[in-house]
Amino acid sequence: MKLTSSQVLVSPLQRQRLKLQLGLGRLLRARFFFVVSALLVGFLVVCALVPQWIATFSPTDMTDATLQMPGWAHIFGTDQFGRDIFSLLVYGSRQSLLTGVGSVLIGGLIGAILGLIAGYVGGIIDSILMRAIDIVMAIPGILLAISVSVALGSSYFTIIVAVSVASVPGYARVIRGQVIAIKSRAFIEAARAVGTSHLDMMFKHILPNCLSPLLVMGTLGIGSAILVGSSLSFLGLGEIREIPDWGTLLSQGRGMLTVAWWIAVFPGLSITFLVVSVNLIGDELRNRLDPKGRKG
Structure with missing residues (x-):
């Protein structure tokens, strides 16, 4: 009697080989996206450090080629002032x-210090700090960033401060949980028994053991911070400069989508690719530094 394909039994060796092939394929795909993301972020870092090496024109040059579509002369086109979008x-x-x-x-610095103090000291200090963190976390991050930007006025430094304030609660919560778990370990009890001061205990023994989750969270937070900062610039809460950031470029091009789509599309794609790339790098760091939390 001839067996059908659904009746063929798979041996344990074949099953292990199949799992290995699937795992290897998933690993190669993850490494491929990680390498591509790292190359893109590295290229953008070079652009930020030495833009004159990459840019084909000066950002302040205004040519007669206004609203020119992407082509050989201007690969991303030009805006209404004749400036090269690329x-x-x-x-x-x-x-x-x-x-x-x-x-x-x-x-991350402010959140780590607050979480360290709350987790180590405990008691009424922990309750006060965590209730304050809860109040801040009850406000949506983008709304909190907008409120801070409006209160401090429009400037580039204000955007950084606004995005920083919105990110503090997340770091404080994570570090507090790590500190509570670490301070009950044997090496902390040993350090306390030999008379180690509280400051040394906090910053020399506990905080270094919290750096791995802080590094992963910070890497993932860069993408969110860029997105929120671009949103604030898009809303006009940033400083108007001669060389605009990507959010400002996106805002300037939104009213010309039907006439010159490239003015808004390329800044939008740049923000998207950068945020996705940074998040992929953060995911890979999380998989390496926190094997228990890696995704299947």
Whole structure:
């Protein structure tokens, strides 16, 4: 009697080989996206550091080729003032990257200190700080960032501060949980037994053991910070500069979508690719530094 394909039994060895092939395929796809993301972010870092090496025109040059479609002369087209869109994106990448990195550094530092104090001290201090964090977390992040920007006035520094304030609660919550778990371990009890001071306990023994989740969260937070910062610039809450950032370019092009779609589309795509790339890098860091939390 001839067996059908559904009746063929798979041996344990074949099953293991199939699992290995599927796992290897998934690994190669993950590594491919990680490498592509790293190359894109690296290219944007080069654009931010030495834009004159990449840009084909000066961002302030106004030519007679106004509203020119993408082509050989201007690969991303020109705007209503005759400025090259590609050059504007290259020079504007510095502000967008600084917004993401600066916001994560400031928000992560403040959040880590608050979480460290709350988790280590405990008691009434922990309750007060966490209730304040709960109140801030009850406000949507973009709404909180808009409120801070309006209160402090329109400037580039204001955007960084606004995005930082909105990110503090998340870092504080994560670090507090890590501190509570770490401070009950044996090496902390040993350090306390030999008379280690509270400051040394917090910053030399506990905080270094919290850096892995903080690094992963910070990497993932860069993408969100860039997105929120671009949104604030899009709403006109950023500083009007001679060289606009990507959010400002997107805002300037939204009213000309039917006439010159490329003015808004290419800044929008740049923001999307950068945020996705940074998030993919953050996912890979999480898989490497936190194997228990990796996705199947």
